[in-house]
Amino acid sequence: MLDGTALTPDDEEYLAACTGYNLASHRRPDLVVLTESAADVVLAVTFANDHGLPIAVVATGHHGVAPLEHGLLVNTSRMNDVEVDGPGRRAIVGAGARWNDVVPKTAQHHLTPIHGSSGHVGVVGFTLGGGLSPILGRKYGWGAHHVIALDVVTADGTLLHADASENSELFWAIRGGRSSIGIVTGMEIELFPVSRFVGGGLFFDGAHAEAVLAAFARVTADAPDELTLSVAFLRLPPVPGIPEMLAGRFVLHVRVALIKSAEDIDLLLAPLRNAAPLLLDTVQETPSEGFERVHNDPVDPAPFSEDTSMLTGLTSDVQQALLEQVGPESGTGLHIVELRHIGGALARTPQTGRTISTADAAYVLWAVSIGMPHDDATGIAETHHVVEAMAGWSTGTRYLNFAPEDGRPEAAFSTDDWARLRRVKTAVDPRDVFRTERPRPRS
Template sequence: MHSSPIQDLLAAGLTGPVFRPGDDGYARECAPYNLAVAHRPAVVVGAATAADVQAAVRFAAARSLPVAVMSTGHQAIVPADGAVLVTTHRMSEVTVDAHARVARVEAGVRWQQVVDAAAPYGLAPLNGSSPLVGVVGHTLGGGLSPTMGRMHGWAADHVTAIDVVTADGELRRADATVETDLFWALRGGKSNFGVVTAMEFRLFPAQTLWAGGLFFAGEHAAEVLHAYSRFTATVPDALTSSVALLRLPPLPGVPDFLADRFAVHIRISHLGTAEEGAELVAPLRAAAPVLLDTLGDMPYDSFAQIHADPVDPAPFLERTAMLRSLAPDTVEEILAVAGPAADCPVQFVELRHLGGALGHPADNAVGNRDALFALWVVAVGMPADLGRQNAFADAFLGSMRPWATGGRYLNFMATHDTADDDVRTAYAEKDYRRLRSIKRQYDPTNLFRLNHNIRPEEEPVTDDKLQNLLDQAAITDALHRYTAGLDHGDADLLSSSLTEGAVVDLTPATAKIGLEFPVLTPRDMVVGALIPAVGPLDTSHTISNVRTTVNGDAATLKCYAMAQHFLPGEGPKPDRTRQALMMNRYDADLVRDGEQWRISRLTIDSAWFSGDPSVLVPAE
């Protein structure tokens, strides 16, 4: 009895579970945080070890199934329908080397786990705004930290090593000394190059932050946004901030003072004293009446209070753009589209201040370091119900083009931004080309494609391949010279297609229609016999299914040739004349003669015939 593919997978000795459609736990295992995308994979492997990931990738590769990976599923990208989905939340180990200031995390670790593990040592990572976001996915997409980003740069800039299972099922370690191209590509290339099973990255001294938020009523959005524009033009790199225009529905978890009203929320994280922080934000506090002020000293492990991101899964749409400035006219355009007087159907319009160390060059694929703001538009709801919101986002992002760089932040891109032209906006053009080259090296069949996909670079044409293409074209040209010489009664053109000792054997074809025709050789006899016989007729040949094999200066060719023959001058009037229609099979040998190829042997057989054979009998 043959085993099933799933039994083969189970027999690989997986530590974690395997789910199939219909199994208990299948739907729960496939469920992402962002419910806008539903996954219906053929198989789900709940990986508990790197060996589980290897088995899953090898299983998928052997069956040409795409591989998707999910830790938390905060980012909605491409449904994993029919794929092998690898879930990594069981891989949750965190270790901290306090002396080296380095953390090592497994693939399913979330940011709060790292923060909690590092806090006893007075250290902190470049985490995201939500404690529930997966560390690996956030970091591979660049990793924009709302706490220390402007001070230290992108999280990807501080990764020191990555363990990854590539498309061949091998577990590789990539760092600055081994698998260096892969290491470069992973940091910014997201899930295009394999399934990351573990990652190591630097930590930074940080026990406390002077941080929190300022909330304003939406009618004061103009004063607040202009004040924020001036504020971000001068603040030091030690201060990272963002501003959001909020239109939150009255849902569980939404504070009463924000529910069902338009409000403005400025988020602040300062690596400095309370006195320094208060002096920096004084212009913001004075911009308009403050609904709520939560700024103050906080333990770093309370960072989630800064943004207060939702904790419950929900469906939402994301759109994004990168801006080069937040000038007064930029602010006015934002107010016109999303301000208090605007008909704005989305829940979040957010600007995150970049610059500082986020603009510094680094040896990885993270792009858009020239931008000074990331614009993020979020609408809550299922995609099918968000037509108006998506149209709004299109119009809004279009209105931002005068101030946009043309780039986009990968972690804020979602289901509407997965086309090739969209994906390349996340990278510098030269980096995108390099990513495609590395993709061809490590994933030539594009096994990891259910993402913001970087397609493998097309295989370059070598000198040998180029010569083969040129030879095939020249061989086909010899065939066309032969048939065109017959069609036009052109003895010189026909002669140019043949070697001096050419042999043309039509007997297999002519015998089938009751005609006797000798084997013709050499070239002069071929031309001397065929031009008088076929040249005067209204004849046309159509060549198809050409197959050639080249071996040095010799080649073989097989093809079909349909030949339509009418009596001289009668071709335009087929209803008034006899005709002969032949579907012939050509079998030929050719030899190279300088830059041309010539036919040395041609055997013609008939696949079928229709009409009057006497049309082909030469006139006496």
């Protein structure tokens, strides 16, 4: 008996159940199952197998996916239970939990998970795609590396528990292979003794991009692991939801997070604050529940397309090349181009989590164009052009959670890890039931 709800295209709730945060993702399956339990997921997968339907999964739908025209869509958004073990520094989260479901509960124990920039992002998808935190990442590493255990429904409808000792190959693969390997119904994650941080944003007029980027490079070159910075080149349209200060103009937004005493922040940020006149400075001590104020990501769903790569450094020639692409004289219309500083613990990858390829990487480059794909050919082309223009300083790999659907799933992995992922995929999903998901490690 299904505890959740099954919907066909004739049902009034069907379209909303297919639609995630990224409105550019087109999903029109034959059937949507809004699951409320692991047993529901098992039933949905079994039904799909019995009827020869490919399977896809969505929770919040922040990451764009390949179009889904048929098959069965498992929507796990109702599975948002959260259990926190304060003394054990662990939390168990359901498949549909968002960071706003988790962080307030862990904060009651003076603990914080390795979370994303937005509270509306799904915990499981964010974490299993790598989990690059704008606050805890450089200090504690990738979220995927701090997954303790997973409950996974495999392609034959079997519910398995996976950790470092039980079903260990599945455990390794799904932290990077995501739902192309199996559907996670629950995840146990590690928590960290962080209850406050110093963070916010520094905003500059885009005319000062050269000076701000140079200062960003200097500060990140020797930043302590407790300091995480990113810089975004913003050209946001004047539409509802965009702050008046940002709408319709070129602005640089330096995102700041320091897991350390507030007394240290002024010295660390001095080169940036002195680089150019500030439009706004929102950096202050903040409880862990206030993590969203660092990036101030939009809350309302929107259509967008993206591309990404990892860069080896931010030397003067890299800065000049980037400014030629997105600086004040570039003529670009790209809405967001961001550099996220990684390194620190993000570069110290444990042997159990090598699906995230960070060799020689110092920054993640991310380019975003807002608009429906059929109306945004120019913007989509520009996202790819920026990444291609910086290829001379790329590691050749990319961060999976920012990767587009461009037929190169292997680009997020090392050669050895991609081969291992393909072996696991073949073993657990020989009929390629999860063929609509990515990365899809099939030949």
